[in-house]
Amino acid sequence: MITLTNLSKIFRTELIETHALREVNLHVEEGEFAALTGPSGSGKSTLLNILGTLESFDSGDYLLDGKSINGLSDSALSKLRNEKIGFIFQGFNLIKDYSIYDNIELPLRYRGLKPAERKQRIEHALELVGLHARRHYLPSQLSGGQQQRVAIARAIAGKPRILLADEPTGNLDSLMARQVMELLEQINQQGCTILMVTHDPDQARRAGRNIQIIDGQLHDSTLYEPLAAQSA
Amino acid sequence: MEQFIYYLKVSFKGIKRAPLPYALTIFILSVGLGVFFANATFYYQLNRDPLPQKSDKLFFPMLNLVPYECSTDCKTPSVLSYNNVEKLSQTDIPTQAAAMYSADGYLRQSADQAPLPVSIRITQRDFFSLFDVPVLHGSIWPDNSARHEVILTKSSAEKLFGRTNVIGEKLLLDDRNVTVAAVLDTWQMLPRLYDANNRNHLSDADDIYLPLETGYDMNYLSNSQSQTFDDTDYRQLSTQGRTGALHQLQYWVQLDTPAQQQRYWQFMANLVQDEKAAGRHPSAPNNQLVAMRNIVSYFGGESSDIKAFALVTLLFLLVCLFNASHLSLNRYLSNQYEFSLRRALGANRSQLQLQMLADVLLMAIFTIIGALITGFAGIKLMNQLLPANSLFSNWDLPLLLSLLAIAFVCSYLVTLYPSLRASFGTLNQQLKE
Numbered sequence: 001m002i003t004l005t006n007l008s009k010i011f012r013t014e015l016i017e018t019h020a021l022r023e024v025n026l027h028v029e030e031g032e033f034a035a036l037t038g039p040s041g042s043g044k045s046t047l048l049n050i051l052g053t054l055e056s057f058d059s060g061d062y063l064l065d066g067k068s069i070n071g072l073s074d075s076a077l078s079k080l081r082n083e084k085i086g087f088i089f090q091g092f093n094l095i096k097d098y099s100i101y102d103n104i105e106l107p108l109r110y111r112g113l114k115p116a117e118r119k120q121r122i123e124h125a126l127e128l129v130g131l132h133a134r135r136h137y138l139p140s141q142l143s144g145g146q147q148q149r150v151a152i153a154r155a156i157a158g159k160p161r162i163l164l165a166d167e168p169t170g171n172l173d174s175l176m177a178r179q180v181m182e183l184l185e186q187i188n189q190q191g192c193t194i195l196m197v198t199h200d201p202d203q204a205r206r207a208g209r210n211i212q213i214i215d216g217q218l219h220d221s222t223l224y225e226p227l228a229a230q231s232a
Numbered sequence: 233m234e235q236f237i238y239y240l241k242v243s244f245k246g247i248k249r250a251p252l253p254y255a256l257t258i259f260i261l262s263v264g265l266g267v268f269f270a271n272a273t274f275y276y277q278l279n280r281d282p283l284p285q286k287s288d289k290l291f292f293p294m295l296n297l298v299p300y301e302c303s304t305d306c307k308t309p310s311v312l313s314y315n316n317v318e319k320l321s322q323t324d325i326p327t328q329a330a331a332m333y334s335a336d337g338y339l340r341q342s343a344d345q346a347p348l349p350v351s352i353r354i355t356q357r358d359f360f361s362l363f364d365v366p367v368l369h370g371s372i373w374p375d376n377s378a379r380h381e382v383i384l385t386k387s388s389a390e391k392l393f394g395r396t397n398v399i400g401e402k403l404l405l406d407d408r409n410v411t412v413a414a415v416l417d418t419w420q421m422l423p424r425l426y427d428a429n430n431r432n433h434l435s436d437a438d439d440i441y442l443p444l445e446t447g448y449d450m451n452y453l454s455n456s457q458s459q460t461f462d463d464t465d466y467r468q469l470s471t472q473g474r475t476g477a478l479h480q481l482q483y484w485v486q487l488d489t490p491a492q493q494q495r496y497w498q499f500m501a502n503l504v505q506d507e508k509a510a511g512r513h514p515s516a517p518n519n520q521l522v523a524m525r526n527i528v529s530y531f532g533g534e535s536s537d538i539k540a541f542a543l544v545t546l547l548f549l550l551v552c553l554f555n556a557s558h559l560s561l562n563r564y565l566s567n568q569y570e571f572s573l574r575r576a577l578g579a580n581r582s583q584l585q586l587q588m589l590a591d592v593l594l595m596a597i598f599t600i601i602g603a604l605i606t607g608f609a610g611i612k613l614m615n616q617l618l619p620a621n622s623l624f625s626n627w628d629l630p631l632l633l634s635l636l637a638i639a640f641v642c643s644y645l646v647t648l649y650p651s652l653r654a655s656f657g658t659l660n661q662q663l664k665e
Contacts, residue, residue: 049659052576054576054659055658055659074580074581075581075582078575078578078579078580078581078583079578079580081576081578082577082579083578087576087577093573093576095570095573097245097248097249098245106573106574106577107577107578109235109238110574110577110579110580111578112235115234154577158578
């Protein structure tokens with residue numbers, strides 16, 4: 001589903017060049033749940049942003065569903081993000097003065113879905129994250145864990161094939177983090193490919209695969225038994 | 233449509249987040265546009281063509297038929313003597329022609345009433361068709377002969393009689409009996425280009441109209457421009473005015489085709505040549521035939537004050553645009569995170585531009601309201617300071633539509649750069665901020 005070939009990213013300032021990613025080669029199959037781990041500044045988030053087409057890369061190639069995203073126009077990238085990719089950010093990135101419902105509706109609006117379909121998808125996503133009763137609340141009226149669940153609902157309402165999560169539990173306490181992880185696992189079991197940046201080894205272990213990045217290079221790619229299989 | 237309503241809601245949310253900077257942006261833009269609107273109104277009205285369908289067909293002939301040899305000031309007089317008009321009237325080349333001048337008088341219904349000061353246009357029958365003057369009641373004089381019949385404007389009729397259908401009513405014009413032959417419908421030719429040679433084109437229209445021959449019979453002298461070239465006492469206009477060298481008449485002709493214009497030009501040249509041959513015209517020929525559309529510039533009647541003020545207000549508008557744009561940029565940059573989030577979630581640039589259009593629309597609506605209020609206040613103030621220009625402070629539909637379009641363009645300009653800046657940043661960085 002995702003294939004990166006010799007992908008490099010350099011951040012340049014007037015004085016220095018920082019090689020954020022060096023010749024990264026990676027293949028992710030459809031339906032995988034992969035954790036991106038590594039020390040701070042190793043390039044995990046950069047890789048996730050490139051995968052989400054939020055950031056460009058300097059060399060190499062990125063194939064999504066067998067098609068290179070190189071040279072795609074801004075509009076094509078927007079369409080791709082809107083239809084295939086869902087984002088979960090560490091800071092939730094909800095619009096503060098929009099209701100939960102309106103926040104989840106955002107990506108659906110830009111896809112041009114009809115109101116009835118938007119409503120049906122939003123309500124389904126809200127039910128999945130258990131916040132249907134609070135759909136008219138503002139984000140500030142929810143706890144951190146609930147806000148992250150709203151962000152997850154927004155990400156999955158568009159029925160993406162890939163879910164990119166950048167430290168989705170980074171701002172949450174352990175109980176809420178566990179709830180979010182369970183939700184992600186549930187979404188993955190429905191066939192959605194998930195790539196998640198995390199510092200937490202336990203969470204990495206819960207993912208089926210751990211992709212470790214050190215100094216911008218893919219250092220190790222460990223396959224774990226799926227958690228469900230382990231517990232069985 | 234549903235999506236555009238959504239964009240409008242998003243715009244309202246944006247305003248609610250930072251109402252003060254938004255209000256300040258609107259205020260600055262409204263003041264700049266309001267001042268510009270006020271001045272543009274005067275500029276437009278002063279420079280508009282009051283008869284666009286025939287301003288290139290109406291001509292103002294001037295003959296250098298003066299009884300002295302020109303040595304220093306050889307400018308052709310802009311007014312003609314009665315004699316000259318008679319000579320010019322001998323041809324049937326023009327479709328229509330009328331001589332005219334204005335005078336002051338007093339009008340009342342009866343001797344026991346207080347007289348009403350009036351401005352009298354003393355003219356010939358073609359005046360009304362030359363300048364497309366509408367008639368409400370009665371009919372224009374059938375010919376150019378003397379008759380004690382006046383034509384009233386609608387407002388004069390209402391002022392004197394309290395009604396408009398006053399055909400056949402008797403009046404005292406400077407204590408001489410006259411009858412009302414016609415009442416004009418509402419008519420305001422602005423600027424009154426037929427009076428541009430006297431620099432009176434920015435003043436109000438005359439109150440009543442009197443036949444030229446009657447005006448001479450009643451010894452009305454021009455209240456604006458007249459020139460004499462002898463020692464004759466022209467206060468006895470009825471006797472001396474028709475034969476002497478008193479120049480006080482304006483003359484307008486309608487020449488519909490270039491061939492007609494050429495023929496008339498030749499006619500004027502021949503006329504002067506004949507006068508010269510008869511020894512009555514010692515100066516070199518210097519005839520002029522000025523089209524109505526060029527008459528103001530020919531006589532240098534363009535207001536330099538208005539031009540200078542137009543430039544100043546335009547510069548002021550640019551300064552306001554710059555400041556409003558700067559404020560708008562700050563507002564958009566503070567919302568950049570949301571722009572980026574929308575892009576990250578799949579909004580493409582054309583969708584963001586539509587969002588921007590909704591912002592522009594809202595800003596334009598608020599700005600237009602503010603600018604119209606400011607502009608209206610500006611006009612009122614200018615009318616107080618320059619009462620003579622108050623006739624030119626009206627908003628007609630084309631002007632109003634132009635002003636609205638300008639306000640929309642300004643709102644667009646103020647929003648364009650900031651929104652582009654906000655929507656073309658690096659997504660990832662902005663999402664972190």
